[in-house]
Amino acid sequence: MGRDALLSAILNLGLKKGDSIIIPAYMCESAIKPLEIYGFNLVYVDIEMDLTFSLDEIKKIIKKNSIKALLAVHYFGFTKEFDKIIRLCHKSGIKVIEDASHSFMSQLLRNNDDVRCDAEIFSMRKTLPVFDGGALRMKYHNYDKAIKVDNIYSSKMNEIKYLISRLLEKIITGIGINIYSQLVSNIRSKLTSNNIHNTSGRSLIPSRPSWQLNSYLNNNEYLKSIEQRVSKNFKQLSQALHRLGFSLLFDSLKKGIVPQACIVNDENGGLVEYLRSKGVGACRWPDDELPREVINNSDLYSNAISLNNNLVLIPIHQSLNSKKINKIIQALRGWKIKKIKKNECI
Numbered sequence: 001m002g003r004d005a006l007l008s009a010i011l012n013l014g015l016k017k018g019d020s021i022i023i024p025a026y027m028c029e030s031a032i033k034p035l036e037i038y039g040f041n042l043v044y045v046d047i048e049m050d051l052t053f054s055l056d057e058i059k060k061i062i063k064k065n066s067i068k069a070l071l072a073v074h075y076f077g078f079t080k081e082f083d084k085i086i087r088l089c090h091k092s093g094i095k096v097i098e099d100a101s102h103s104f105m106s107q108l109l110r111n112n113d114d115v116r117c118d119a120e121i122f123s124m125r126k127t128l129p130v131f132d133g134g135a136l137r138m139k140y141h142n143y144d145k146a147i148k149v150d151n152i153y154s155s156k157m158n159e160i161k162y163l164i165s166r167l168l169e170k171i172i173t174g175i176g177i178n179i180y181s182q183l184v185s186n187i188r189s190k191l192t193s194n195n196i197h198n199t200s201g202r203s204l205i206p207s208r209p210s211w212q213l214n215s216y217l218n219n220n221e222y223l224k225s226i227e228q229r230v231s232k233n234f235k236q237l238s239q240a241l242h243r244l245g246f247s248l249l250f251d252s253l254k255k256g257i258v259p260q261a262c263i264v265n266d267e268n269g270g271l272v273e274y275l276r277s278k279g280v281g282a283c284r285w286p287d288d289e290l291p292r293e294v295i296n297n298s299d300l301y302s303n304a305i306s307l308n309n310n311l312v313l314i315p316i317h318q319s320l321n322s323k324k325i326n327k328i329i330q331a332l333r334g335w336k337i338k339k340i341k342k343n344e345c346i
Helices: 002-012 029-038 055-064 083-091 104-108 156-174 182-192 211-217 220-244 271-277 302-310 322-345
Strands: 020-024 041-045 067-073 095-100 119-123 134-138 261-265 311-315
Touching: 002 029, 002 095, 002 119, 002 134, 029 041, 041 055, 055 067, 055 083, 067 083, 083 095, 095 104, 104 119, 104 220, 211 220, 220 261, 220 322, 271 311, 271 322, 302 311, 311 322
Parallel strands: 020 041, 020 067, 067 095, 095 119
Antiparallel strands: 119 134, 261 311
């Protein structure tokens, strides 16, 4: 998984227990928990509302702390330009890891010469229909001496369980059950929840990808079809959202960007719950997995908390066709009508 790749990246860059790492406050706690368990000191920094770092804030943190590494995140498939941050960090002897867990397809389309960080991590299962897919790419490394973290999910039994779960999901959806209802979501959460393993105490052994992941990664035609389908879905949905008066975080795509979702601002709240009641798999990120340190210090990390509360991710993945996208649009139109009627009553 991506969190295993992240820990492996940190160890391979030579960091030791007690070293300090800059982490964006807008982050999923389960992804960074293994770093904390291992013994690293996590130094959080708030991000800007456009999902970028403030160079001045990073400078202040570096000045006050003995920083050894920085984690830079490409959120939701929209890759960011980190050159200035990387130059600043490298000038101070600080390693930079780019987190492309949300952005596997976008990172795949980047020119390798444009990648100047020390390591990149991926989580292909957030893009491809597989249960595994954490990966690490080091810029410079002697791979014979590489430290590798094992992927505890890589087994034939887990592969079979994943395929069965996907089949059951199709059957349940086919008979008309809303898999995004609160009841089904609660059941799924209990069945799929996994504890964060203490990686500081287990052996560091590499794992092999599943046959599913291998087949997808070696099928360029399939990967190209994902890029085309997702881009088409984004264009269709974002144009409709714009017409309906929604505020989008990104309303267009740059070349080489394969997004994970259409992202809208919902400052008044309630949109996620409404869409899920209509069978649309909308969500917030990281929702209830925002780090405790961030939640408990809202004055220091106001942007991260605001983004977590207000951003709604609306699905555009490759399994959705134009007909399904139109159903999502109809649900969004119903939300707008509901809000207009509520305002009229007031």
